[in-house]
Amino acid sequence: MNIVKKMARIGTESAFEVLAKAQALEKQGKSIIHLEIGAPDFPTPKHIVEAGKRALDEGFTKYGPTAGLLDFREAIADHVSKTRGVKVGPENVCVVPGGKPVMFFTMMALLEEGDEVIYPDPSFPIYESLIDFLGAKRKPVPLVESRGFAFDLDVLKSQLSDKTKLVILNSPANPTGGVISKEDLKQIADMLRDRDLMILSDEIYCQIYYEQKPSSITSFEGIIDKTIILDGFSKTYSMTGWRLGYGVMPTKLADAVNLLMVNSNSCTATFTQKAGLAALQGPQDDVAKMVAEFRKRRDAIVKSLNEVPGFSCTTPAGAFYAFPNVTKTGMSSKDLADLLLNEAGVACLNGAAFGQHGDGYLRFSYANSLENIQEAINRIKAASKHWAK
Ligand code: PLP
Numbered sequence: 001m002n003i004v005k006k007m008a009r010i011g012t013e014s015a016f017e018v019l020a021k022a023q024a025l026e027k028q029g030k031s032i033i034h035l036e037i038g039a040p041d042f043p044t045p046k047h048i049v050e051a052g053k054r055a056l057d058e059g060f061t062k063y064g065p066t067a068g069l070l071d072f073r074e075a076i077a078d079h080v081s082k083t084r085g086v087k088v089g090p091e092n093v094c095v096v097p098g099g100k101p102v103m104f105f106t107m108m109a110l111l112e113e114g115d116e117v118i119y120p121d122p123s124f125p126i127y128e129s130l131i132d133f134l135g136a137k138r139k140p141v142p143l144v145e146s147r148g149f150a151f152d153l154d155v156l157k158s159q160l161s162d163k164t165k166l167v168i169l170n171s172p173a174n175p176t177g178g179v180i181s182k183e184d185l186k187q188i189a190d191m192l193r194d195r196d197l198m199i200l201s202d203e204i205y206c207q208i209y210y211e212q213k214p215s216s217i218t219s220f221e222g223i224i225d226k227t228i229i230l231d232g233f234s235k236t237y238s239m240t241g242w243r244l245g246y247g248v249m250p251t252k253l254a255d256a257v258n259l260l261m262v263n264s265n266s267c268t269a270t271f272t273q274k275a276g277l278a279a280l281q282g283p284q285d286d287v288a289k290m291v292a293e294f295r296k297r298r299d300a301i302v303k304s305l306n307e308v309p310g311f312s313c314t315t316p317a318g319a320f321y322a323f324p325n326v327t328k329t330g331m332s333s334k335d336l337a338d339l340l341l342n343e344a345g346v347a348c349l350n351g352a353a354f355g356q357h358g359d360g361y362l363r364f365s366y367a368n369s370l371e372n373i374q375e376a377i378n379r380i381k382a383a384s385k386h387w388a389k
Helices: 005-009 014-027 046-057 070-084 098-109 124-131 154-158 183-191 251-264 270-281 285-305 332-342 370-386
Strands: 094-096 114-121 137-144 162-168 198-202 228-233 245-248 364-365
Touching: 005 124, 014 332, 046 270, 070 094, 070 245, 070 270, 070 285, 094 098, 094 251, 098 124, 098 162, 098 198, 098 228, 098 245, 098 251, 114 124, 114 154, 124 137, 137 154, 154 183, 162 183, 285 370, 332 364, 332 370
Parallel strands: 114 137, 114 162, 162 198, 198 228
Antiparallel strands: 094 245, 228 245
């Protein structure tokens, strides 16, 4: 059997690899604190689960429309129009199994070999993976720690060329927790408005923020027609296992995405869409409670990480990740992540798994209880004898 050559170019998401390693250690009887995976540790809100169960009882167990149920797409279009201050309709909405397929399908539909893609570095590893897989060209823009992991806008500008086909933005961001300010977004919108390119605005963490409410680039004049908004239910409603997300995009691209959907999934499970409808239209108190809890953990983990010898951690403005700089430990971030897993029983991710400029950082997901976070920090401090002389 021969696997096609281009499969050698596709990457992976290290969170799943580290999770598997950590679980193997647990099987051997080792105690592990999981700070590697980006899944909120809260149960899916009850009214959403009930809506999913009800839909099963009502017979939502068969194929549905490829683009998604019309009432659900209407509710999404309404929600996106209100929250981003734009005018989109159900014809712009593609419902897919998670946020990831929005990247996969739109990048498949937009990128030819040699096309250039601008994206943040470090960032969600699937962007780079798909750029490579599709034979497009990486144009990473390093994030600047001293700017709260925002872009240096001059560097962003210098990466733009006639070959740029896609610019990827992610705010609030994985792995840094950075949020792109409204002022920066305006400047980015001004840079991109008249160019022949598309923007993939990954807004999956848009409701998980601790300072100013994050803006969407689509709220600026003339941008919605060249943008794919990626959003979904995994993070906001703690529904990572339901596999439910959506893209909002111009209809020409939506048609292409629907064709890719019919060739792969046929449709997204309809009972999960009914649960998603309940999530959008029902009470939002569980989201507020989750974010309030994340805020407490963020404050605790950032304070404690800054007490670890050789670590320095800026305060993230969104998502649920802390991204300390660990260069002063004198160890590589890869060796440090391995040591913390194997010696201290703390699973976290090497920043380099998110791009070249993530080297020297670790990513801690604080989707775990305050007690466990505190225990993890105690273990890390105890392990610091390996690098703090
Ligand atoms: N975008 C970013 C930046 C993410 O961090 C993730 C998940 O970790 C996704 C998209 C994908 O979300 P989903 O689990 O809905 O596919």
